[in-house]
Amino acid sequence: GENVEQHPSTLSVQEGDSAVIKCTYSDSASNYFPWYKQELGKRPQLIIDIRSNVGEKKDQRIAVTLNKTAKHFSLHITETQPEDSAVYFCDGGGFKTIFGAGTRLFVKA
């Protein structure tokens, strides 16, 4: 079946550093790649997405890059802040939503 792998599972950074989370997918028909942020005890919320007709998209401190040939896409957070601490999920499932296992990001003040 289709699969989405997300790494790392845990990421700890110092405030102000950058964080990168990577997802690899298997469905070559996938063409929409969103990232969701879930704070403790809250619902997942979309933070950025990219479609397969572009290679990179940026929104302030957050960016997503896509490599369709290699079937992977990455979330980049620059100048991290304590409020960025959360679990981040990618979806690379294509027709069917398949979330990665999540990355727990800790930003130390």
Add this chain to the structure above:
Amino acid sequence: DTAVSQTPKYLVTQMGNDKSIKCEQNLGHDTMYWYKQDSKKFLKIMFSYNNKELIINETVPNRFSPKSPDKAHLNLHINSLELGDSAVYFCASSQEGMNQPQHFGDGTRLSIL
């Protein structure tokens, strides 16, 4: 106004009971979903409906039965609850089509005693 609302927020019940979770969205979306998030935070799709029609039905025990009376509502009924059903259940909605941003409800924490 809450865009995707689920009730109840918490549900504590005994093994073997039957319970329902309700979900409503006021975004005018055509597609709605149910997800299960276990204690390890894995978020897995269970069902998806588009305009009241079932389009995704994952490998979920048939004790779980979704019902969509109209495109703004997607309820989840669970029969004969088991310990392994303890999880947080999220409802979500999106515009028509699978490749659209999803809006999640606040979740229902189900605890089986």
